[in-house]
Amino acid sequence: MKSKGILLQIGPFVVRLDTSIKTVVESVYSLYSDYIFYEDVPSLFIDFYIRIDRPNLYRGYLRSQVQCYIDGNTPFKPLPYEQAFPFFEWGLNWVIASHVHYYLLVHAAVVEKNGDVLILCGKPGAGKSTLCAALASRGWRLFSDEMAVIDLKTNELIPCVRPISLKNQAIDIISEFSPSSIFGLSYKDTAKGTLSHMKPKKEWIEKADIRAVSKWVVFPQYKPDSATTLNSVAKGETVIELAKNSFNYNFLGAQGFNSLCALVDRSDCYRFEYSDLGEAIDTFDKLSS
Amino acid sequence: MAITQTPLLVLALINPEIILDLTLQQWDLLVRQARRSGVLARFGYILKRNDLIDKVPQQALKHINSAQTYAEQIAISLTWEVECIQKAFVKLELPLVFLKGTAYAVANNFSGAGRVFSDVDILVPENRIAEVESALNFSGWKASFVDAYDQRFYREWMHEIPPMQHIQRHTSIDVHHNILPKISRYCPDSSLLLLNAVKVSEQNSWVLAPEDRVIHSATHLFHEGEFDHGFRDLSDLDLLIKEFSTEEGWWDKLLQRAIELNQQVPLYYALRYTTLILKTPVPREVLDDCKLWYPNGIQRKIMDWLFCRALMPNHSSCEDSWTGFARWVLYIRSHWIKMPVRILAPHLCRKGWLRLTEQEDY
Numbered sequence: 001m002k003s004k005g006i007l008l009q010i011g012p013f014v015v016r017l018d019t020s021i022k023t024v025v026e027s028v029y030s031l032y033s034d035y036i037f038y039e040d041v042p043s044l045f046i047d048f049y050i051r052i053d054r055p056n057l058y059r060g061y062l063r064s065q066v067q068c069y070i071d072g073n074t075p076f077k078p079l080p081y082e083q084a085f086p087f088f089e090w091g092l093n094w095v096i097a098s099h100v101h102y103y104l105l106v107h108a109a110v111v112e113k114n115g116d117v118l119i120l121c122g123k124p125g126a127g128k129s130t131l132c133a134a135l136a137s138r139g140w141r142l143f144s145d146e147m148a149v150i151d152l153k154t155n156e157l158i159p160c161v162r163p164i165s166l167k168n169q170a171i172d173i174i175s176e177f178s179p180s181s182i183f184g185l186s187y188k189d190t191a192k193g194t195l196s197h198m199k200p201k202k203e204w205i206e207k208a209d210i211r212a213v214s215k216w217v218v219f220p221q222y223k224p225d226s227a228t229t230l231n232s233v234a235k236g237e238t239v240i241e242l243a244k245n246s247f248n249y250n251f252l253g254a255q256g257f258n259s260l261c262a263l264v265d266r267s268d269c270y271r272f273e274y275s276d277l278g279e280a281i282d283t284f285d286k287l288s289s
Numbered sequence: 290m291a292i293t294q295t296p297l298l299v300l301a302l303i304n305p306e307i308i309l310d311l312t313l314q315q316w317d318l319l320v321r322q323a324r325r326s327g328v329l330a331r332f333g334y335i336l337k338r339n340d341l342i343d344k345v346p347q348q349a350l351k352h353i354n355s356a357q358t359y360a361e362q363i364a365i366s367l368t369w370e371v372e373c374i375q376k377a378f379v380k381l382e383l384p385l386v387f388l389k390g391t392a393y394a395v396a397n398n399f400s401g402a403g404r405v406f407s408d409v410d411i412l413v414p415e416n417r418i419a420e421v422e423s424a425l426n427f428s429g430w431k432a433s434f435v436d437a438y439d440q441r442f443y444r445e446w447m448h449e450i451p452p453m454q455h456i457q458r459h460t461s462i463d464v465h466h467n468i469l470p471k472i473s474r475y476c477p478d479s480s481l482l483l484l485n486a487v488k489v490s491e492q493n494s495w496v497l498a499p500e501d502r503v504i505h506s507a508t509h510l511f512h513e514g515e516f517d518h519g520f521r522d523l524s525d526l527d528l529l530i531k532e533f534s535t536e537e538g539w540w541d542k543l544l545q546r547a548i549e550l551n552q553q554v555p556l557y558y559a560l561r562y563t564t565l566i567l568k569t570p571v572p573r574e575v576l577d578d579c580k581l582w583y584p585n586g587i588q589r590k591i592m593d594w595l596f597c598r599a600l601m602p603n604h605s606s607c608e609d610s611w612t613g614f615a616r617w618v619l620y621i622r623s624h625w626i627k628m629p630v631r632i633l634a635p636h637l638c639r640k641g642w643l644r645l646t647e648q649e650d651y
Binding site: 041042043044045046047049071072073099100101102250251252253 | 312356
């Protein structure tokens, strides 16, 4: 099978994607069109190699499945062929979470305004991606909708801008909230329901080198018909909760603990309950003014 | 050797100085070969020992550091795990003998630095298995779920009981009473191994004597059916041999011991392929002596053809179009030499059926 290598700078990582699947190539060229693409030259060091292809004749054609190869390794079970592009996104999440122990990684959405970072950390379904996409379409700069990448020496957050992955109702909510936003294809019946990716803005990608320090750590929870409330959380509790949501805190020992403490120490920490997206944005705009 | 180009990782382990002349693209390949074969952290420690770590470009160094961070955390958890097993063993009045990766770490061997593995292996006398099992049960390890067939497979034929898992830490322990299946033709007398075991200073841990540690490593690798970690295990042998062979009388002791334990063929393979692939320093006469254990020249050529492919780093850049076939042949061979046909044939049929019907993973 002939496949064409696509070499991309994604946040601090150089990633190579190989695929012979047309929809994957098209999705990458449309959602990642503003990223830096490289030529394969001897002076280039590629961090991660991902290949998306049909696994073999039987699984690939008869059962119409697709497999994600991480430099030849297959840590996942094959998925339905239609989910080829999301598989690349999930594969990239996996490879970063499993191999990047030179940064502290926390499962959280990260946005920035006026040099101050807001970390939104919550369980899947808590509405963190929705809130993140809404903030990002109202003047906040996106760092990541999926993981906070933290420099262990300076405790700064490192932008790792990727297409924002929105699920189920969040897709309609955001396209209504921000009609100018661009979406990729919709993928139905994934493990997370219906999924669509929102294209990141060019200015976020251009500012990928500009790091910032955290000012707020927020645990959002979307609750239908609830009032907008913002309540302080103790710093100790915040550290523990961030540690629980970290991909690699366990491997970083004292380094991870110190980094997390320093980050929380300089941040105001809140629990946030909301149902109205407009009010939610106002709350954070007020915090930052 | 039929493979035309020696992989970068192999060259770098033979002579770490070659890293001084690599382009970033070559570094990228070297890191991938090392990562996929499970020796990235180890490679970092080797560069450090050779005062070369400062010469590694930043892009590659961060991946090496990352692998070492991970390996160091595994080592810390292992220390704790070892302590827990020691506690469980207190009342048994039985030396706690660690095998393989755990042994290298406990004995502080070069091969232990940066080596990542998932379960702890121990060796106990067969007539004490029931006591050991209940002592471990008492301290929170439980038998993993295996069906009646697998129970019988382990209990009657194998050299270990079904793996046990700790209910809180989810760590696993493999309790062995020998280093080869009971039904294998080459199964040694394991009391010889236990008699010769050495205590690790200031610890309540024991490991096999150096020559037995090398032999077990060889026996394990050359009875292995899956080669995901083949290259790492070959590198274990290379490091163990380099570490121990400085001792006076080492080679005689090693060869003598292989005869006592009935492991001449695995040791022949170990010395043959560490010298052939990793250029491990082994005296000419020792290699010649070993050859006498494996006299058939044609068979030697066939095994060279198979192992020189199967033992390469587990990365697409280190394979030729025959590698998959070689690994498949060795997979069949591993069963062939571990079990008599009357047991092997029904066993493979059963496994094949389970895979075909997708009740078991590839």
